[in-house]
Amino acid sequence: MAIQVPRRQLLIDGEWREPVLKKRIPIINPATEQIIGDIPAATTEDVELAVAAARRALSRNKGKDWASASGAVRAKYLRAIAVKITERKSELAKLEAIDCGKPLDEAAWDIDDVAGCFEYYADLAEGLDAKQKALVSLPMETFKSYVLKEPIGVVGLITPWNYPLLMAAWKVAPALAAGCAAILKPSELASITCLELAEVCREVGLPPGVLNILTGLGPEAGAPLASHPNVDKIAFTGSTATGSRIMTAAAQMVKPVSLELGGKSPIIVFEDVDLDKAAEWTVFGCFWTNGQICSATSRLIVHESIAKEFLDRLVKWTKNIKISDPFEEGCRLGPVVSGGQYEKVLKFISTAKSEGATILCGGVRPEHLKKGFFVEPTIITDVTTSMQIWREEVFGPVLCVKTFSTEEEALELANDTPYGLGAAVISNDLERCDRVSKALQAGIVWINCSQPCFCQAPWGGNKRSGFGRELGEWGLDNYLSVKQVTQYVSDEPWGWYCSPSKL
Secondary structure, eight states: OOOOOOOOOEEETTEEEOOTTOOEEEEEETTTTEEEEEEEOOOHHHHHHHHHHHHHHHHGGGGTTTTTSOHHHHHHHHHHHHHHHHHTHHHHHHHHHHHHOOOHHHHHHHHHHHHHHHHHHHHHHHHHHHHTTEEEOOSOTTEEEEEEEEEOOEEEEEOOSSSHHHHHHHHHHHHHHHTOEEEEEOOTTSOHHHHHHHHHHHHTTOOTTSEEEOOSOIIIIIHHHHTOTTOOEEEEESOHHHHHHHHHHHHTTTOOEEEEOOOOOEEEEOTTSOHHHHHHHHHHHHHGGGGOOTTOOOEEEEETTTHHHHHHHHHHHHHTSOBSOTTSTTOOBOOOSOHHHHHHHHHHHHHHHHTTOEEEEOOSOOTTOOSSSOOOOEEEESOOTTSHHHHSOOOSSEEEEEEESSHHHHHHHHTOSSEESEEEEEOSOHHHHHHHHHHSOSSEEEESSSOOOOTTSOBOOEETTEESOBSHHHHHHTTEEEEEEEEEOOSSOOOSSOOGGGO
16 A cells, blocks of 8 residues: 655744755654655754744734634634544544554544544633633632633643654643644654644644644754743653653753653453453553553553463463554554664563563564564563563563462552553452552553543653643643732722821
């Protein structure tokens, strides 16, 4: 299937702009390892232009065009974007699949979620108008107080390659709903659909500079964006190491950040489960999106009394996953995103083996696929808590396993991680599920499932998985500042000081 990749430039101030240094980066199809196009490579010079455009967008017509326009005005643009995304769903899904290796069915699902996210934040943008000047109850009748919610200003949005357009939507939609102007910097490994979002914004007439899109390398485009003095906030999704560097840069200017970082999430399977239902959720929780999910429940903690039978069942489910080119009918596992990621995943597996773990299944390139960055879904047993595979995020289709005998032991194993993004518990005892959910140290807990995500519910982690929440009303709050306005309403003088007129 020949997919034509559009040749785009940077989006700055509502116009396509060639990078100042005229650099471009090749796009490699991870299923074939072939170059299928290229993207513009922004540098510091382009960041300067984009930030200046964003600041102009906020101040244009004294803010009336965007920042201080009614939420209903901004909602109109968000809904128009959602309509265009839906109209182009088939094309965008194909571009996503060819760019990051995601199965086409998954990519199509993602595009539906992108449109839904813009629709949802259009509703919240409209709701903002009614929430302005919300009264604050005070203990003194001589004062009246209310709250204004105002856009933070210019925001830098740095997004990853595993959900290229959806992760962009998670940030762009609430930022625009709040009245911010934004600079989006997607991952250089998967930027095609974000550049198509730029075209959509041009088509719907989004005011110039409200959204600028800069593709390019992290050190050359992301770093100068994160440290720019005229960017008021950074929202980042990606690795913990990069998140730490962004936080360091932002700290120099006391700039707020929200960070959604890595994870090593547990899934606890108790002895009272339906084995097939639990097995499918376990497989989905780790191997969905080719195993490249920050919230992947990649540490299976299974009750010792069912461990052998459950693992036998799990291997059968795993071996039944169709691994193929993302465009093949029924594909459920495609390649990892790049050659570098492929080598990294295989190194994790070989290290686990050398440390004494057992590769129960997978761990190699599928025999029928000679090209592409494919890794068979992998299950690793005989794992100790000191092993690298237990402690570090792989970001690939690799599940490691430990057994437990008591609920207390399961929780100890589950919380034995520096991360705290997601966690899952599978049991027919709902009281136990409720108890375990409260004890799990994670920002998201799934009961009898793994990985469902809805734009209405908060998303984010604890510990080294970051802080701040995306999605839901919490996602909108990320891009709003709260201003207290208090008025003295009494006709009487304040009377704290002795009046000179009475001396």
